[in-house]
Amino acid sequence: MNSHYIGGCLPCPKGWANTRIHAVAGRIFSNMKIGVLGSGVVGQVLAAGFLKHGHEAMLGTRDPQKPEVQKWISETPGAQAGTFAETAKFADLAVLATAGKAAENAVQLADPENLAGKTLMDATNPIGDAVPVDGVLSYFTGPNESLGERIQARFPQIHVVKAFNSVGNAFMINPQFAEGRPTMFYCGNDAGAKKQVAAVIEQFGWEPYDCGSIVAARAIEPLCILWCLPGFQHGDWTHAFKMISR
Ligand SMILES: NC(=O)c1ccc[n+]([C@@H]2O[C@H](COP(=O)([O-])OP(=O)(O)OC[C@H]3O[C@@H](n4cnc5c(N)ncnc54)[C@H](OP(=O)(O)O)[C@@H]3O)[C@@H](O)[C@H]2O)c1
Numbered sequence: 701m702n703s704h705y706i707g708g709c710l711p712c713p714k715g716w717a718n719t720r721i722h723a724v725a726g727r728i729f730s731n732m733k734i735g736v737l738g739s740g741v742v743g744q745v746l747a748a749g750f751l752k753h754g755h756e757a758m759l760g761t762r763d764p765q766k767p768e769v770q771k772w773i774s775e776t777p778g779a780q781a782g783t784f785a786e787t788a789k790f791a792d793l794a795v796l797a798t799a800g801k802a803a804e805n806a807v808q809l810a811d812p813e814n815l816a817g818k819t820l821m822d823a824t825n826p827i828g829d830a831v832p833v834d835g836v837l838s839y840f841t842g843p844n845e846s847l848g849e850r851i852q853a854r855f856p857q858i859h860v861v862k863a864f865n866s867v868g869n870a871f872m873i874n875p876q877f878a879e880g881r882p883t884m885f886y887c888g889n890d891a892g893a894k895k896q897v898a899a900v901i902e903q904f905g906w907e908p909y910d911c912g913s914i915v916a917a918r919a920i921e922p923l924c925i926l927w928c929l930p931g932f933q934h935g936d937w938t939h940a941f942k943m944i945s946r
Pocket of ligand 1: 737738739740741742743760761762763797798799800802805806809823824825826827864865866867868869870
């Protein structure tokens with residue numbers, strides 16, 4: 701029988717006692733079946749992260765036999781792959797990690813009924829086809845909309861939670877920074893789904909920051925543009941965001 705995360709993210713003022721709270725939350729969130737829709741580097745890194753933390757993970761793709769996927773399986777203990785629909789059916793918790801412009805199609809191919817009532821942790825960004833201008837990416841969405849909202853509106857039976865879109869894949873799983881845990885901004889409409897994603901964020905070594913409803917994806921998705929800017933301008937891809945406050 702699976703042991704799922706049931707509690708919330710407990711309030712976390714500073715101190716060793718809170719380290720224990722996070723450890724407990726991490727233990728409770730264990731042994732889930734994670735279906736990752738998307739076989740690119742992000743899908744592979746996140747699926748491997750879930751495997752590392754004791755979950756089962758399936759990578760979803762239109763073609764499970766394609767060489768990149770088969771190579772990843774051969775190099776990753778416990779890894780498996782399936783079609784988008786098989787992966788969605790397998791999932792207790794699903795992850796969306798396809799190209800942004802393919803995201804809605806991927807969920808459609810997965811069959812939204814296979815994801816009904818489930819959490820869909822959405823790591824996609826609506827990156828357009830144009831080349832970056834002075835290091836600034838173009839998006840196919842406008843400032844008062846977001847891909848996260850589009851997906852949530854088109855598939856209301858799924859609990860979409862935007863997260864893990866605002867950092868490069870090299871730092872997604874338990875990153876080490878001298879300044880401590882970086883902040884992962886997340887948002888969504890369903891409180892239970894957000895608690896699950898907050899637990900994932902903590903398990904992957906990040907500090908969760910709840911930005912509210914899925915409308916906040918309008919603010920979180922552009923963080924990818926900002927994150928990529930030092931990379932395009934100076935070749936620096938080794939940073940993450942941290943919220944500091946007093
Ligand atoms: N790269 C990063 O470090 C990073 C960091 C944060 C967020 N992100 C976001 O994460 C997402 C994934 O990025 P990525 O670089 O790993 O992969 P990607 O190259 O952007 O996307 C690859 C995935 O998209 C699927 N796909 C492409 N066209 C499709 C279509 N017409 N219908 C259905 N699925 C289609 C592919 O399916 P098949 O498997 O069938 O080929 C594959 O699974 C993107 O939205 C990106 O903006 C990336």
